[in-house]
Amino acid sequence: MFFHPDIKYKEYKKDFEYLNSIPDGKIIEIGLSFDKKYNLRNFSTLIPKFNISWLRLDTYTKEQIDKYRKDAKEHDSKVSYIGEEETLGIRTEGNVILDNIYKANYSGLLNRLKKLRYKDIYNHLKERKTDPEIIGVIVYGTKSELKTLMNNPHIKGATIGVMRDKD
Helix, strand or coil: CECCCCCCCCCCCEHHHHHHHCCCCEEEEEEEEEEEEECHHHHCCCCCCCEEEEEEECCCCHHHHHHHHHHHHHCCCCCCCECHHHCEEEECECCECCHHHHHHHHHHHHHHHHHCCCHHHHHHHHHCCCCCCEEEEEEEECHHHHHCCCCCCCEEEEEEEEEEECC
């Protein structure tokens, strides 16, 4: 569950309150939605020292944003959000996000879109003059590490994902 920064929602899901109910000794994945779009350079200071496994990119067309905006006006956050299956992103390597890793993974994403049935998204992204901006991430850590994000003003939404035992 993600929220787009260009859309005003009636409410935002923030799962930070549930962290206390998770037993110690777990590594927790959490999806974060940002307050605005960030480029690669200004993104790195938003959530420093976190293990980031995935960057969610703003790959949406005007028509898609208009549809999500209409849904947000008509419904609450139980219905009005962007599902994981409706997002495109690229994998990262821990807490290191380098230009060359980003460019290689973004290039790979474009190639997969072109080969699959997503020609409209591929064409939309190829027509852009700049790389898509980052509008969310998936991070992972212990519950005490993730609690430090609770008051981060750049985070609009947070959704807990999978958990595993800490090695």
